[in-house]
Amino acid sequence: MQNAVQGYVERFINYLEAEKHASRYTVRNYINDITGNKQHGTEKGFFQFLDRHNLHFLKDVDKGTMRAYLGYLVDQHIAKVSIARKLSAIRSFYRFLVREHVIERNPLELVVSPKQEHHLPEFLTYDEINALLATPDCSTKLGQRDRAILELFYAAGMRVSELAGLDLHQISIASREIRVIGKGNKERLVIIGIPAVQALQSYLITVRPELESKNSKQAVFLNYKGARLTERWIQTKILKYARAAGISKNVHPHMLRHTFATHLLDGGADLRVVQDLLGHADLSTTQIYTHVTQNQAKRVYMASHPMAQLKDSENGHNKETSEAAKSPI
Numbered sequence: 001m002q003n004a005v006q007g008y009v010e011r012f013i014n015y016l017e018a019e020k021h022a023s024r025y026t027v028r029n030y031i032n033d034i035t036g037n038k039q040h041g042t043e044k045g046f047f048q049f050l051d052r053h054n055l056h057f058l059k060d061v062d063k064g065t066m067r068a069y070l071g072y073l074v075d076q077h078i079a080k081v082s083i084a085r086k087l088s089a090i091r092s093f094y095r096f097l098v099r100e101h102v103i104e105r106n107p108l109e110l111v112v113s114p115k116q117e118h119h120l121p122e123f124l125t126y127d128e129i130n131a132l133l134a135t136p137d138c139s140t141k142l143g144q145r146d147r148a149i150l151e152l153f154y155a156a157g158m159r160v161s162e163l164a165g166l167d168l169h170q171i172s173i174a175s176r177e178i179r180v181i182g183k184g185n186k187e188r189l190v191i192i193g194i195p196a197v198q199a200l201q202s203y204l205i206t207v208r209p210e211l212e213s214k215n216s217k218q219a220v221f222l223n224y225k226g227a228r229l230t231e232r233w234i235q236t237k238i239l240k241y242a243r244a245a246g247i248s249k250n251v252h253p254h255m256l257r258h259t260f261a262t263h264l265l266d267g268g269a270d271l272r273v274v275q276d277l278l279g280h281a282d283l284s285t286t287q288i289y290t291h292v293t294q295n296q297a298k299r300v301y302m303a304s305h306p307m308a309q310l311k312d313s314e315n316g317h318n319k320e321t322s323e324a325a326k327s328p329i
Contacts, residue, residue, distance in 0.1 A: 005047060005057055009035060012096050025161055025231075033089035046090050058103060061094075066111045071196045073223035080182060084113045121258040121288060122249060129154055129259055131245040133195075142224070146237060148196075148203040149221060153238075153253060155196035156180070157260030160253035164231045167218035173201050173320055182279040190277055261286070 009031065016022040017031065036045015043049075049069050050057055066087075089327050091108040098106050124132065133150050137143035152163060162180050170179045176197050178190050192200070204220075213226025221229045234254055242251035249255070257278070264274050275286040 005035070005313075008102065011100070012093055015096055016135075023161060023183065023185075026183070027172055029085070030089040030092065033086040034093050043076065044073065044086075046086065058097075061107045063107065063110055066090075066108060084165070086295040087111065089115050099328055121262075121300065122255055123259040123262045124247070124249070124251070124255065126263070128247050128249075129256075132242055132247060132251070135241045135245045144199070144203050144207050145211075145221065146241070148199040149234065149255075150238070150241070151196040151199040152178075152192065153256040154260055155192040156190040157257045158190070159183075160231045160234055163253070164221070164234060168204075169218060171200070171204075171220065173197060173204075178289060180279065181295065186279065186281075188276065188279045 011029065013027055016027050022030070031046065034046050036043050036048035043052075046069060047057060047138060049072060050061070050065075053068075055061065059134070070083060070087070073086070073221065087108070091106065091111070094103070094106045094108055097103045126226055133147070133154065136146040136150065138147050149163065152158065156178060158166075158178075158180060159182065162182060165181065166178070170181070174193050176194075178192060180188050182188055208220070208222060211222040211224065211226050212221075216222055216226045216228070219228035221234075223229055223233070231253075236257070238253060239251055256265075261274055261278060264277070265271070271286060272283065275283050278286060280286045
C-alpha cells in the first residue's frame, strides 16, 4: 500500500500547494488525516485503517468501508469535529483522483459527515484581556516582545499562523496597517490601534535588532537565538501568561481572535466589516460571533425598544393600569 499510494499523495500535495494555495500547515493536516501519523498514539489515519483490513485505496473503498472507518474513529473516542475534518480531507483526496481520471467516481459522494455539536466560541472579558496584556514584564526585552505579540493578537484578530509568519515588509507603522497573508494565500489589510502600534514599534526599534541574526531574514518575531518564533511556542507562552494573570480559562491564540471579533461586535461594528477583518470567505462563518454578552444585549434593548425608553413615571402608570385591567370587577 505504501509504495502504491506514495505517488498519488505527492501529486495531491502539489495540487494543494500550487492550485489551492494551501498553507504548509493545512497540507500537513490533510496528509496526516489521510495517511496517518504514527507518532501520536493509536493509528487513526485512513490508509492505516485500510492496511489493517487489507483493502486497496482505489478499488476497495465504498460507502461500507467509510462507515466502518467512521465507526472505528467513534470507538477511539475521536471528537466529531476531528472526524468531520478527516472525512473532508479524504473526500478532497478522492475528488482529486476523479479529476486526474484515476478513478471514475468519488466513493465518498454519498457519505455524510457526522452532525457536529455547535458551541459558542469562548472569549475573554474586558477585565481578563486587560489583565493578560499587562502581564509581560516590559522592563525586559523579551517582555516587550511578548507584550507586542499579545497586543497584536487582540488588535488585529490574527491567526497564530499569520502572526508567526509575519514579515517586516507587511507592517506599516505610519498608517497603522498590517498586510496579513491568510488561508489560501489570501491577503487582507488590518488596522491596529495605538497601544498595539506603540508596543510593536518599541519592539521593532529596541528589541528586534538585538535578537536579529543571519537566520532572521524578514521575520518579525524572533526568539533569543534570532530565529522565527514557532506557532507552538506562541501557544504555550500565551497560556503561561494567562495563568500568571489569574485567568482560569484555557487561553490560546484563537481565543484571542474570538475576543477580538466579539468585542468589535459588542462595540457596534458591522458584521461584514468584522468578516473582512477576520478574513472569512463566508459571512456564515462570522455569524457565530453574533452572540453578545448579557450586558450588551441589555444595553441594546434599553436603547432601542420603544417601551424600554418610557420614563419611570410612565412605566409606573402603565404597570398600575395593567394591574387594574387584570383585577376582577
